[in-house]
Structures are given as C-alpha cells and as structure tokens.
Amino acid sequence: MGVNLRDILIVENTTIQRFAGQIMLVDSHNILYQFLSSIRQADGTLLRDSRNRVTSHLNGLFYRTLNLMGEGLTLAFVFDGSPHRLKHQTLRARMAVKEKAKEEWKVALEKGDMERARSKARQTSRLTKEMLDEARHLLRLMGLPYVQAPSEGEAQASHMNRKGDAYAVVSQDFDSILFGAKYVARNLALSGRRKLPDKRVWVNAPPEMIDARQSLENLGLTRGQMVDVALLIGTDFNPGIKRIGPKTALKLIRKHGDIEAVLEAKGLEIPELEELRGIFLCPQVTDDYTLRWGDMDGEGMIEFLCEEHDFSRGRIERELDKYTIRQSKRAQKTLDSFFG
DNA sequence: CATTCCCA
DNA sequence: TGGGAATGG
Numbered sequence: 001m002g003v004n005l006r007d008i009l010i011v012e013n014t015t016i017q018r019f020a021g022q023i024m025l026v027d028s029h030n031i032l033y034q035f036l037s038s039i040r041q042a043d044g045t046l047l048r049d050s051r052n053r054v055t056s057h058l059n060g061l062f063y064r065t066l067n068l069m070g071e072g073l074t075l076a077f078v079f080d081g082s083p084h085r086l087k088h089q090t091l092r093a094r095m096a097v098k099e100k101a102k103e104e105w106k107v108a109l110e111k112g113d114m115e116r117a118r119s120k121a122r123q124t125s126r127l128t129k130e131m132l133d134e135a136r137h138l139l140r141l142m143g144l145p146y147v148q149a150p151s152e153g154e155a156q157a158s159h160m161n162r163k164g165d166a167y168a169v170v171s172q173d174f175d176s177i178l179f180g181a182k183y184v185a186r187n188l189a190l191s192g193r194r195k196l197p198d199k200r201v202w203v204n205a206p207p208e209m210i211d212a213r214q215s216l217e218n219l220g221l222t223r224g225q226m227v228d229v230a231l232l233i234g235t236d237f238n239p240g241i242k243r244i245g246p247k248t249a250l251k252l253i254r255k256h257g258d259i260e261a262v263l264e265a266k267g268l269e270i271p272e273l274e275e276l277r278g279i280f281l282c283p284q285v286t287d288d289y290t291l292r293w294g295d296m297d298g299e300g301m302i303e304f305l306c307e308e309h310d311f312s313r314g315r316i317e318r319e320l321d322k323y324t325i326r327q328s329k330r331a332q333k334t335l336d337s338f339f340g
Numbered sequence: 341c342a343t344t345c346c347c348a
Numbered sequence: 349t350g351g352g353a354a355t356g357g
Binding site for chain 1: 354355356357
C-alpha cells in the first residue's frame with residue numbers, strides 16, 4: 001500500500017505528547033482499515049454485534065480517538081472520495097488478493113492453523129459503505145469534524161496541512177509526503193505494539209514523524225523530483241519499473257534531474273506520465289470545508305455504541321469518565337502554567 | 341487495537 | 349506487581 005519511501009526518508013521516533021495541542025488530520029480510510037485488519041479474534045473473525053454487523057472499526061475508532069484526545073491532540077478526519085481512474089488496476093489487484101486470502105483463511109481454519117488463519121483473515125479486510133457511515137456517525141457524536149475528500153483522502157489532508165489548517169497528517173502511508181504534507185505522523189497508538197509480519201513476535205512501534213522539508217532537503221530533491229522517484233518505484237497509480245526500488249530511483253533522479261531524462265537514458269517509457277504527476281502535484285482537492293469541533297455527546301454515544309451495537313455500557317461509561325478526568329487534569333496543568 | 345483477566 | 353493470554357461485540 002502506498003509507496004515504499006521509508007528507506008530514503010528521515011523517519012524520527014517521537015511521542016504522542018509531542019503533538020499535544022496540535023490539529024492532527026487523520027486519514028480515516030487508513031486508520032479504519034488498520035482496525036479492521038487487526039481487531040479480530042484468534043481465528044480471524046471480526047467483532048460483530050447481535051445483528052451480525054461488524055463492530056471492529058467502531059471499537060478501534062472509539063478507543064484510539066478517545067485516547068489521543070485524552071493526550072490533548074485535536075483530531076479531525078478526512079474521508080476518501082472516488083478513486084482516480086489510474087487506481088483501478090491497483091484496487092482490482094487488491095480485491096484479487098483478498099479473494100485468495102479468503103480461501104486460504106478457510107483452509108487454515110480447517111487445518112486448525114490459527115496463526116495462519118488470523119493472518120489470512122486480516123488480508124480479507126474490506127471497508128464497506130456502512131462501516132464508513134458508522135464511523136462518521138461516531139465521530140459526530142464525539143464532536144470531531146470530518147472532511148469529505150473529492151478523491152484521495154491523503155491528497156485532501158495534505159492540502160489542508162499545507163494551507164496551515166492542520167499541523168500534521170496522520171497516516172501509515174508515506175504518500176502524503178508526495179501530496180505535499182508538511183508533517184506525517186505514524187504509529188499514533190497508545191500501546192505502540194505492532195506485530196512483525198509473518199512472525200509471532202510483537203515489537204514496540206513508537207510513534208514516528210516525517211518532516212517533509214527536512215527529508216527533501218536531506219535528499220537534495222524538490223517535491224516534484226520526489227514524485228518522480230516514486231513513479232519510478234511504483235505507486236497506487238502506476239506499476240513502476242522492474243528492478244527499480246527506492247535507492248536506484250533516487251540515484252537515477254539525482255543523476256538525470258527528472259523522470260523524462262531517466263526514461264530517455266534507459267530507453268524506457270511510462271504511459272500517462274503527466275497525468276500521473278498531476279495526481280500528486282495538482283491533486284483533486286476541495287476548499288469547501290469547515291473544521292468545527294463540538295461537545296462530546298456521551299448519551300448519544302451510549303445509545304449508539306451500547307444500545308445499537310452491543311458495547312458494554314459500563315465499559316463505555318468508564319472510558320468516558322477516564323477521558324473527562326484526563327481532560328480536567330490537562331486543564332489544571334494549563335492553568336498552573338499560567339500562574340507560574 | 342486496547343483493555344481486562346489471571347497467575348506467578 | 350506485571351506481563352502474557354484472553355476478551356471485546
């Protein structure tokens with residue numbers, strides 16, 4: 001997913017508290033997808049309510065969001081619009097992977113291999129329109145604003161970040177750097193525990209931040225050149241060029257200046273090059289939004305989560321209390337700092 | 341993923 | 349007390 005730019009960007013470890021008091025724009029699709037793939041039972045099945053509706057995404061969104069708010073982060077969310085024409089190939093490929101994983105999940109279950117079952121189940125994750133509607137509903141109850149992107153959510157979030165409407169974009173993907181975000185925050189989870197792929201080892205994944213300007217200056221590239229590097233490697237919108245990874249792509253763009261020169265020198269071609277560049281450099285975004293934070297509707301949340309989706313009332317009330325207490329402690333701290 | 345449970 | 353296992357819906 002996204003472009004593999006990790007190896008060439010400067011990714012620095014940080015803390016949640018680092019972002020206290022800042023407006024953070026969350027890539028909703030990215031975060032919800034993570035919840036959907038990770039909040040599962042041992043055999044890989046999703047959490048569901050008594051009417052068989054999936055609740056894993058709400059579970060994750062509720063706890064994660066409340067926790068981050070409790071740490072003083074000001075959250076706003078961006079939802080994807082319709083995908084770009086050139087993304088369809090990737091989306092189809094992903095769908096095929098999911099179908100295959102579904103079968104492998106079933107096989108693993110029959111063999112009693114729970115480890116593999118869970119891992120395959122994760123790969124079948126698919127965000128439905130209903131899940132997205134429910135997520136937006138929960139956000140409304142939490143008093144958090146969300147923006148509907150015309151197309152790519154990451155493009156919209158990066159645009160807003162660039163304009164100064166938010167401090168950073170929250171996403172696991174590195175694409176936001178290409179879309180022009182100033183800062184990208186990753187692993188914004190409280191526990192920071194992440195499973196190593198294909199291993200049964202859990203490692204601590206600390207929050208990370210990428211400073212776009214710092215990374216670009218360090219590489220001696222403009223954002224346009226960075227986009228060219230990405231297009232050589234391959235993005236969600238193009239397959240890239242065989243045997244060219246981050247390191248080689250970087251070397252080539254440095255040597256030749258831009259992708260045209262690279263392709264010329266290598267006798268290669270990338271179809272719809274200008275269109276591809278435009279996706280990142282002149283992205284389809286909107287300025288027709290307002291970020292407006294409201295009060296949390298505790299009663300509404302209990303109604304929605306507990307009565308509607310079977311969450312335990314006591315559990316939700318306890319979390320809301322904890323949040324309130326943390327908030328008042330933060331407020332007290334702020335007051336204290338004013339009076340020395 | 342985040343919390344709770346449970347036992348050393 | 350605390351960290352792995354179980355649970356959540």
